[in-house]
Amino acid sequence: MDKQLVDGFLACVREAGGVVRAQWNDSKQITFKGRIDLVTQTDLAVERLLLSGLPGLLPGSTVLAEESHASLDPGDLAWIVDPVDGTTNYAHGLPMVAVSVALWKAGRVEMGAVYLPMLEELFWAVRGQGAFLNGAPIAVSREGTMQAALIATGFPYSFHTEVDRICERLRRVLLASQGIRRMGSAAIDLAYTACGRFEGYYETGLKPWDTAAGWLLVEEAGGRVSALNGGYALGEHMIVATNGAIHEDLLALLHLEGTADSIP
Numbered sequence: 001m002d003k004q005l006v007d008g009f010l011a012c013v014r015e016a017g018g019v020v021r022a023q024w025n026d027s028k029q030i031t032f033k034g035r036i037d038l039v040t041q042t043d044l045a046v047e048r049l050l051l052s053g054l055p056g057l058l059p060g061s062t063v064l065a066e067e068s069h070a071s072l073d074p075g076d077l078a079w080i081v082d083p084v085d086g087t088t089n090y091a092h093g094l095p096m097v098a099v100s101v102a103l104w105k106a107g108r109v110e111m112g113a114v115y116l117p118m119l120e121e122l123f124w125a126v127r128g129q130g131a132f133l134n135g136a137p138i139a140v141s142r143e144g145t146m147q148a149a150l151i152a153t154g155f156p157y158s159f160h161t162e163v164d165r166i167c168e169r170l171r172r173v174l175l176a177s178q179g180i181r182r183m184g185s186a187a188i189d190l191a192y193t194a195c196g197r198f199e200g201y202y203e204t205g206l207k208p209w210d211t212a213a214g215w216l217l218v219e220e221a222g223g224r225v226s227a228l229n230g231g232y233a234l235g236e237h238m239i240v241a242t243n244g245a246i247h248e249d250l251l252a253l254l255h256l257e258g259t260a261d262s263i264p
Contacts, residue, residue, distance in 0.1 A: 001111060001126045005057060009103070010113060010124060012053045016046045016099045017117030020084060024118065028091050040091060043067055046083035046099060054079040054101070064104075066209045072235055074104040074208065082209035085114075086185035095119055100187035102212035104234075112213030114191040123191040125213075125220035131194050140223040140243035141196040146176045146253075149199035149246050152189040153182055156205025165256060166204070172253040173202075186239075190214020193241050194221035200242035200250050208234045215241070228254060 020042055029041040047067050055061050064074045065081040074080055079101060084090055086097035095118035102112040113124040123138070125131035131138050143149055151173050159166055174180050181198065183189055187210065189201040194217040212234060215225050224244040227236045228251065242250055 001129065006111065006126060008057045009054075009101070009111060010122070012050065012057065013099055013101050013113045013115050013124075014122065015053070016049050016083065016101075017115045017122075019046045019049060020090070020097060020099065020117045030091055039067060040084070040087060042090065043084045043087055047081065050079070050081050050083060050099075050101065054081070058103070061103075064208065066207070069209075072208055074234070076106055078104045080104050080109075080209050080212040082187060085187040085210065086183075089184045094184070096183050096185055096188055098185050098187040098191070100209065100213045102216065104212065109212050109216040109234075112216040114187045114213050114217065116188065116191075121191075123194065123217055125194075125217045127216065127220065129220070131217050131220040133191075133195055138195040138221050140194060140218070140221050141199050142245065143199050143243065144245040146246055146249045147178065149177045149250075150197075151177050151180050151250070152192065152198045152201040153180060154184065154186055154189065154203040155182070156203070159205075162204065168256060169202070169254050173250070176249075176253055186210040187214050190241055191217055193223060193243070194218045196221075196243070199246050200240070202238065202240045202250065202254055204238045206235075206239060211239050215239070226251070 023042045031039050047065050051063050062078045064078045082100040085100045090097045099115045102109045110127045115122045123133050186206055192198045193201045218225050218241045224247045225232045225241045228238045
């Protein structure tokens with residue numbers, strides 16, 4: 001990957017995070033896309049900045065962004081953008097929020113960044129070149145047993161349609177692991193899995209902008225990403241990301257009798 005492109009990309013992501021910091025203490029202007037699905041003025045401001053800045057970095061590229069998308073198909077060359085992943089956290093003053101941006105090219109993620117502006121943590125990866133946190137290389141955990149594994153998860157906005165399955169999986173993983181964390185941001189969960197803070201992460205009901213950048217982070221840090229049944233595809237109903245060593249054990253816990261990896 002061209003260094004000028006990488007540098008420009010990271011500068012754009014940092015600038016987007018600066019908008020989050022600048023508006024952190026502002027009164028939140030909240031509207032609802034669903035019963036518990038929020039959007040704020042900051043989501044919109046960050047997205048406008050990225051819509052303006054990203055296409056100029058790579059001629060012919062488009063942007064698939066959470067708040068302005070017309071389709072979930074990124075096409076052949078697109079920036080996939082979640083302007084504020086963890087909007088509910090942001091609205092409540094919790095610092096676990098991230099700007100997540102990935103470059104999608106010819107059917108796969110080639111570059112991604114997850115920036116936590118309130119914690120000053122910038123995770124990024126380029127395919128074939130490793131993953132980094134604030135410039136230092138990162139790697140997944142080496143822990144090989146579920147009993148000692150810390151697992152992250154999240155709950156989809158449509159949780160009411162699959163609450164029994166969510167609770168059963170939560171019960172299984174909680175009993176088998178060292179513990180479960182719920183950060184409220186898929187991008188952060190994936191970044192923290194990539195750097196070894198979590199051994200694994202799973203969630204259902206996510207969109208391309210939730211997972212694209214973090215997916216590459218985990219793989220470039222030496223981890224494994226899949227769906228419940230087979231390889232992970234952008235927009236798959238369930239994502240399972242681990243350090244690789246506990247992957248099969250986690251999949252076994254998540255695999256419920258008669259349950260397919262598809263939207264119910």
